[in-house]
Amino acid sequence: MTATATRTGILIGAVLSLTWIAFGFWPCLFVAVAMAVGALIGRLIDGKLNVATLVDAFRGKRSSS
Template identity: 80%
Template sequence: MTPSATRTGILIGAVLALSGVAFGFWAFVFVAVAMAIGALVGRIVDGKLNVAGLVDAFRGKRSSS
């Protein structure tokens, strides 16, 4: 069975909620940041995120397209 976006969202919410309840607010923040970084790395590895375009956006450069 392939995971749907709903199931993935439920799993992410459960992990964040459990970390917040079990370890407190800062653990919740740390887990959320770690999950976001992991998602970015995963998208880069899959080739679904253009790193050069992302760097240009942070530098304030605008794309022509």
């Protein structure tokens, strides 16, 4: 069985919903932020994230002219 975007989304949804049920909103938000940071670090390590493009996006610069 291979990991697809759908299965990954289901797993993320399950983790977040169980965290919300068990601990409440703020811990759930913390887990969601930690998962997003982990995903960004993973993409950076894999070489699938261009940091310069990401910084430009946060500065409001457009990637296409």
